[in-house]
Amino acid sequence: MQGRIREEDMAALRDRADIVDVISGYLQLRKAGRTFKGLCCFHQEKSPSMMVDPAKGLYHCFGCGAGGDVFTFVREVEGLSFNEAAQRLADRFGVQLRFTGGSDQSGDGSRRRLIEAHSAAAAFFKELFQHSPQAAAARKYLEGRGFNQDDAQAWGLGYSPPERDTLYRHLLGRKFKPKEIVDAGLATAGASGEHRDTFRNRLMFPVADLSGQVVGFGARALGDEQPKYLNSSKTPIYDKARILFGLDRSKAAIVKVGHSIVTEGYTDVIALHKVGMTNAVATCGTALGEDHFSLIKRFCDRAILAFDADAAGAVASERGFGMHAKMGLEVLIAPIPAGKDPADVALIEGADATKLIFDAARPLMLFVLEAEIARHQLDTAESKAKAVRAAAAKLAWEPNRVARGEHAFWVARRIGVAPEQVMLEISEASEASSAGRGRPAELRLPGHVKVEREALGLLLDRPEELMSDLGGIAAFLTEEHFDQPEHRVVFKALKDAAQAGAPVMDFLPDPASRRLAAELALAPVLTKDEAELFARLEEFRLARQTGALRAKLDRLDPSTETAAHDAAFEELMRLEDTRRGFER
Numbered sequence: 001m002q003g004r005i006r007e008e009d010m011a012a013l014r015d016r017a018d019i020v021d022v023i024s025g026y027l028q029l030r031k032a033g034r035t036f037k038g039l040c041c042f043h044q045e046k047s048p049s050m051m052v053d054p055a056k057g058l059y060h061c062f063g064c065g066a067g068g069d070v071f072t073f074v075r076e077v078e079g080l081s082f083n084e085a086a087q088r089l090a091d092r093f094g095v096q097l098r099f100t101g102g103s104d105q106s107g108d109g110s111r112r113r114l115i116e117a118h119s120a121a122a123a124f125f126k127e128l129f130q131h132s133p134q135a136a137a138a139r140k141y142l143e144g145r146g147f148n149q150d151d152a153q154a155w156g157l158g159y160s161p162p163e164r165d166t167l168y169r170h171l172l173g174r175k176f177k178p179k180e181i182v183d184a185g186l187a188t189a190g191a192s193g194e195h196r197d198t199f200r201n202r203l204m205f206p207v208a209d210l211s212g213q214v215v216g217f218g219a220r221a222l223g224d225e226q227p228k229y230l231n232s233s234k235t236p237i238y239d240k241a242r243i244l245f246g247l248d249r250s251k252a253a254i255v256k257v258g259h260s261i262v263t264e265g266y267t268d269v270i271a272l273h274k275v276g277m278t279n280a281v282a283t284c285g286t287a288l289g290e291d292h293f294s295l296i297k298r299f300c301d302r303a304i305l306a307f308d309a310d311a312a313g314a315v316a317s318e319r320g321f322g323m324h325a326k327m328g329l330e331v332l333i334a335p336i337p338a339g340k341d342p343a344d345v346a347l348i349e350g351a352d353a354t355k356l357i358f359d360a361a362r363p364l365m366l367f368v369l370e371a372e373i374a375r376h377q378l379d380t381a382e383s384k385a386k387a388v389r390a391a392a393a394k395l396a397w398e399p400n401r402v403a404r405g406e407h408a409f410w411v412a413r414r415i416g417v418a419p420e421q422v423m424l425e426i427s428e429a430s431e432a433s434s435a436g437r438g439r440p441a442e443l444r445l446p447g448h449v450k451v452e453r454e455a456l457g458l459l460l461d462r463p464e465e466l467m468s469d470l471g472g473i474a475a476f477l478t479e480e481h482f483d484q485p486e487h488r489v490v491f492k493a494l495k496d497a498a499q500a501g502a503p504v505m506d507f508l509p510d511p512a513s514r515r516l517a518a519e520l521a522l523a524p525v526l527t528k529d530e531a532e533l534f535a536r537l538e539e540f541r542l543a544r545q546t547g548a549l550r551a552k553l554d555r556l557d558p559s560t561e562t563a564a565h566d567a568a569f570e571e572l573m574r575l576e577d578t579r580r581g582f583e584r
């Protein structure tokens with residue numbers, strides 16, 4: 001359980017942590033009227049779409065949708081928890097934070113202890129790697145791969161000794177409690193109470209979070225132990241699905257060059273950095289997933305995967321494709337020669353050859369299409385038609401029309417048919433799939449969604465006035481007035497915040513809702529007639545309620561369920577009356 005920061009300390013921090021000051025540390029802000037504008041640090045862009053409103057204490061990017069308050073900003077840009085972000089701001093602006101519900105130790109303290117345990121373990125492993133005779137095999141392995149002492153030093157590589165509990169005893173000596181060491185995932189407790197180190201006789205790769213603190217390890221076996229690579233299991237500070245090895249060192253380079261290289265190995269990252277490709281990161285013994293994509297998307301719009309064919313194939317599923325396409329992340333595949341890994345290519349063939357391979361990366365879609373087409377013989381009209389149909393089905397996943405057209409030409413050339421034939425198959429394939437699933441990119445919002453957004457924008461702008469129980473124009477609103485689940489979340493936070501007399505940002509449960517709230521709060525108010533806007537919300541609510549009631553009536557049998565039917569019918573009549581009142 002995380003401790004909560006005392007409200008009075010939060011209030012002091014909120015007063016002092018100037019959002020313009022904080023964001024200026026990451027990007028250049030220019031004054032534009034009563035707001036500030038700059039190039040967004042969460043996506044790559046040439047003209048500024050990041051807007052900061054010091055009066056409201058909010059920011060919003062019109063390009064990528066990032067947004068929130070000063071705490072959201074620090075959390076997202078540094079990858080921190082709320083308490084960590086608050087602590088960082090408190091340190092900077094000289095505010096002392098105290099926690100409710102126990103002492104400092106109980107709340108964020110336990111998390112801090114796990115990080116401290118990792119830091120101590122990393123230092124211990126590193127010392128052994130550099131000086132212990134036991135680590136000779138580890139040093140030899142690394143040399144054999146083409147790395148030297150400087151590389152090991154730079155990446156903090158270490159060695160975990162083979163005995164049962166060397167690290168455990170070392171950490172006890174450094175005043176860590178057995179529970180802290182076990183919670184950190186660095187040792188396990190046996191049935192008879194003895195402890196056993198998690199990592200033994202392995203080459204240790206420390207894995208850091210975005211702020212550079214070691215939170216886990218990847219460990220390569222030096223003997224025949226299985227598995228060959230052992231990774232930290234999930235702990236309060238480490239989740240392999242949400243972390244990329246090397247990202248803490250690569251993020252600046254990634255933003256600068258506009259893309260990230262994603263590999264599967266710790267040594268790949270170290271080798272690529274060694275030859276100057278300092279935008280390389282790696283997954284930590286797990287498949288590349290949605291959280292990795294959104295992590296990458298914070299720094300750039302393009303990921304080049306240096307995966308072997310099997311792993312790349314897994315990313316190239318329809319689900320995978322939908323995932324990153326939706327985020328606006330372009331995924332390319334680098335043609336790493338079969339049987340080699342990126343580390344071999346970098347260390348044996350050198351910087352220039354490696355750069356050529358990554359320059360030759362092709363869109364993931366082409367990789368998918370090639371795999372599909374390769375299954376067909378292409379020697380008869382029949383087999384060509386089958387290949388076109390199969391390729392078109394995959395191409396229909398591509399939401400970008402320009403890319404789809406270009407890929408269609410490529411498919412036509414590759415199979416040896418006219419491009420029109422491919423286009424025709426695609427339109428049929430996409431009609432078939434959109435009939436089943438609904439078109440994903442619906443740009444025109446239905447009327448009620450616009451009205452809900454406008455209304456929330458107004459409420460976020462002047463919550464106290466509009467939602468006041470004493471005659472606020474929107475005091476009658478309930479969560480039911482909002483049909484979109486994400487709008488309901490924001491409305492509920494508005495109500496809770498109004499009740500607590502605190503900022504709404506404190507009541508929003510996740511980044512998506514904070515983002516949405518910041519976007520709506522900073523959007524210009526278009527409505528001329530506020531009363532009319534809230535009346536339309538009520539109208540939409542009544543229409544939904546009526547629809548639900550009609551559906552219920554349809555299901556009820558008037559002859560056997562007479563009472564329920566009559567009640568529903570009367571209710572419907574009442575509703576219809578109210579609705580007519582609105583239409584007048």
Ligand SMILES: [Zn+2]
Nearest residue numbers: 040043061064
């Ligand atoms: Zn942005």
